[in-house]
Amino acid sequence: MATAVHRPLTQATSLITFAEEHGWTVLEQWTPPKFKGAPVLRVLIGRRVSKTESYLFRLEFRTDGSKSHRGGWQARTPRIPAWHKAPPAAAIRNIIAANPVRKAGES
Template sequence: MTETEWCRLLDEKHAIAAAARKAGDATPEQKHRHREIQRRLAEIAAIPPAGYELPPLARGLVEFAREHGWRTLVQWTAPDYSGEPSVDVEVGRKLGEQEAKAYRSDTFHFKVTWHSRGCEPGKVKKFGAGLAQTPDHPQWRDGPSVRKIREIIHANPEPGAVTVHKRPISRAEFNAIPNARVLRFSFDWMNLRYAEWIEDAPFFGWSLMSDYGNPDDHCVVSRADSRLMAAERLTAFLAPGRAYGGDNLTVDEWEIAP
């Protein structure tokens, strides 16, 4: 059914294009229908062929990009393709006018391909380096690793994207989240509620903080060289198997690391 719809939509798309060329331009109705067809073709191409699924590395990249406000596109080989399946994953975003002033262009765009060539049925592997465009280097070139793409996304979220999660979850729930990083947690001890968090503290810079059971206290426990280091140190306190904190410990703020 999907292949039939794909072929029908392609025929309709070509007919609209031919009619527009003959008339010199497309009508508003034809332009609207063309957009509808393009959208539906993209939806169909995002469906994996039978027996295949998006590999975890690709799926994680797409989810991470969406969380940070980036646009994503997943396109498998066309449903009427009878060769070796492959999938292109694209992530990117446009900078705002003010953001773009410091660069040569306003576009982040990364394209990574996974291909089934040489793989057992149902499997795909990353194919080549991929492609990249960035505001400081707008020409297409070989792309970086998926890990580096995630770092770039993390450093350049869409303004307004909610990347810090603020709701209490248990230690076990937190440790079940891949690549989660603690920013604040709290626990009960000696009839008080203690909180520990990271903060860019005056005179100290990025530090691990504690209120020692008094919400009005902001005490520096130890310094860190960066926000990343502070968050990683705080996260280490709650590593599986490590006994730290008192009763009813909850992770109150966290983020997903690259």
């Protein structure tokens, strides 16, 4: 049996850091310690725009480089509030940059 190759999750780390720097909320969940196969990182990145609108991105990163077999990345946006296919990481970064969380007292 071949040993799973574990790749660094630079795309995940970069996106998580970028979101946090712009005031977005990030939740991370790794697969359990005794998980068979390559570990998987599930990430939820979000930001509330108003009482009824928010951005949410549900992403999955696999350390073996394989694609998610659960329908891929999902998103909810003010324009499309139901879960739908999320855009690529570059587009998510653009959305985050265009919608930073303003701290109290900032204009």
